[in-house]
Amino acid sequence: VQLVESGGGLVQPGGSLRLSCEASGFIFSSRPMSWYRQAPGKERELVASIASGGDTTNYADSIKGRFTISRDNAKNTVYLQMNSLKYEDTAVYYCKVVRLGRAYWGQGTQVTVSS
Secondary structure (H helix, E strand, O other): OEEEEEOOEEEOOOOOEEEEEEEEOOOHHHOOEEEEEEOOOOOOEEEEEEOOOOOOEEEOOOOOOOEEEEEEOOOOEEEEEEOOOOHHHOEEEEEEEEEOOEEEEOOOEEEEEOO
């Protein structure tokens, strides 16, 4: 199983970024996917999750209405569209899949919100 995140960077408050996570090594369309983030000095937290078919999504209260999770099963990719970014969104963002009872994580992509 391999997960490769991309799309992070430096953005001003109020700006937008789109993160991507390309997956391989498993049947992508059969597994729910999640995005997590970890800010400096804080625990990793769940940001959003999406069902295998993309029909059900869940979001943390802190990002509800600003972030959108989606997936393209033909491209084995899950996305996180982040709008109206705030300073407190600064973190390393990771995608995660659970397969056969084991969690797999990508290497993470840094998102920095700063003026």
